[in-house]
Amino acid sequence: MPTSYEIDHTIAFPVLIGDIGGTNARFAILSDAYAEPKEFPILATADFSTIDEAIQTGVLDKTSLQPRSAILAVAGPIKGDEIDLTNCDWVIRPKVMISDLGFENVVVINDFEAQGLAAASLGQEYLKKVGGGEIRPSTSRVVVGPGTGLGVSGLVHARHTWFPVPGEGGHVDMGPRSKRDYELFPLYETIEGRVSAEQLLCGRGMMNIYRAVCKANGVKPAAKTPAEVTAHWADGSDPAAVETIELFVTYLGRVAGDLALVFMARGGVYLAGGIVQKILPALNQPRFREAFEDKAPHSQILKTIPTFVITHPLAALSGLAAYARTPVRFGVATEGRRWKA
Numbered sequence: 145m146p147t148s149y150e151i152d153h154t155i156a157f158p159v160l161i162g163d164i165g166g167t168n169a170r171f172a173i174l175s176d177a178y179a180e181p182k183e184f185p186i187l188a189t190a191d192f193s194t195i196d197e198a199i200q201t202g203v204l205d206k207t208s209l210q211p212r213s214a215i216l217a218v219a220g221p222i223k224g225d226e227i228d229l230t231n232c233d234w235v236i237r238p239k240v241m242i243s244d245l246g247f248e249n250v251v252v253i254n255d256f257e258a259q260g261l262a263a264a265s266l267g268q269e270y271l272k273k274v275g276g277g278e279i280r281p282s283t284s285r286v287v288v289g290p291g292t293g294l295g296v297s298g299l300v301h302a303r304h305t306w307f308p309v310p311g312e313g314g315h316v317d318m319g320p321r322s323k324r325d326y327e328l329f330p331l332y333e334t335i336e337g338r339v340s341a342e343q344l345l346c347g348r349g350m351m352n353i354y355r356a357v358c359k360a361n362g363v364k365p366a367a368k369t370p371a372e373v374t375a376h377w378a379d380g381s382d383p384a385a386v387e388t389i390e391l392f393v394t395y396l397g398r399v400a401g402d403l404a405l406v407f408m409a410r411g412g413v414y415l416a417g418g419i420v421q422k423i424l425p426a427l428n429q430p431r432f433r434e435a436f437e438d439k440a441p442h443s444q445i446l447k448t449i450p451t452f453v454i455t456h457p458l459a460a461l462s463g464l465a466a467y468a469r470t471p472v473r474f475g476v477a478t479e480g481r482r483w484k485a
């Protein structure tokens with residue numbers, strides 16, 4: 145049957161899997177379909193001028209295993225033979241990796257697709273449930289991850305297969321809802337006049353909220369970084385930081401609820417990335433679920449949809465490992481994203 149959507153069911157072992165973020169690159173090798181991934185120390189992308197050098201020094205020089213395949217998840221659009229990363233200087237050149245590093249196959253997918261693969265395959269021990277609702281098996285799921293930016297992907301189940309649906313859902317519009325929002329929204333920094341979700345829901349967005357709260361309260365901002373905001377929220381020392389995190393989880397609930405409606409994600413909404421793990425107690429306050437369920441006329445549906453924080457420290461790698469082991473379970477389109485020797 146002719147198809148424009150190539151799905152690959154053969155990945156030769158050993159497989160190098162890699163999650164290439166703006167700041168960190170995480171690698172592991174799967175020697176075969178049954179082995180646990182052999183993880184390597186996390187590398188700072190700034191420490192290596194190229195990804196090839198990072199793989200050679202940080203992985204290949206440290207093992208006798210010679211990977212035949214590489215599956216990499218990257219933050220950025222995958223087009224052509226030179227893939228630029230959004231938040232770092234590395235350029236991925238799969239053809240060069242094949243000739244210089246000895247791979248037979250290189251597959252490059254989107255980082256939130258990898259988070260989607262994780263949401264389809266992680267065990268309950270890596271999922272912390274927030275609020276009510278139950279997973280309805282074999283129905284759509286959504287992953288939302290505030291990090292350096294706001295990543296989103298859907299996960300559709302059809303024909304006994306999980307299809308990750310990468311997109312740019314982090315850039316949807318946000319609007320005011322509460323009286324306080326109407327005070328704060330004019331103070332939020334915009335992108336070309338727009339308060340997109342990513343303007344508020346990422347590390348930079350947390351600072352945007354914090355500065356607006358301080359301005360509205362007429363106080364000088366004390367915290368300089370998202371880590372300081374969460375630290376001052378945790379010890380209760382700065383009321384503006386406390387309100388910032390309350391607003392952050394409220395906005396996250398709103399966006400997560402909207403995305404659940406878009407995908408009718410009865411399989412759950414999965415919160416990914418480092419920030420949500422740092423603010424778990426705030427997510428467990430009623431605010432997050434209240435905002436998530438506040439979706440008239442469909443609040444009753446939202447109440448039945450569970451939300452989870454992904455607690456696996458290397459979730460994207462875990463998703464890539466699940467895909468490498470049993471590609472047939474996942475409808476990862478490889479057309480234009482797979483290079484062969």
Ligand SMILES: Nc1ncnc2c1ncn2[C@@H]1O[C@H](COP(=O)(O)OP(=O)(O)OP(=O)(O)O)[C@@H](O)[C@H]1O
Pocket residue numbers: 164165166167168290291292293346347348370371372374417418419422
């Ligand atoms: N303790 C903290 N509390 C809140 N935000 C934090 C904290 N530490 C770091 N951040 C923010 O988290 C964001 C990075 O998120 P995350 O750790 O999920 O990385 P990422 O977006 O996956 O990027 P990469 O994969 O490049 O490391 C940055 O904006 C950073 O300022």
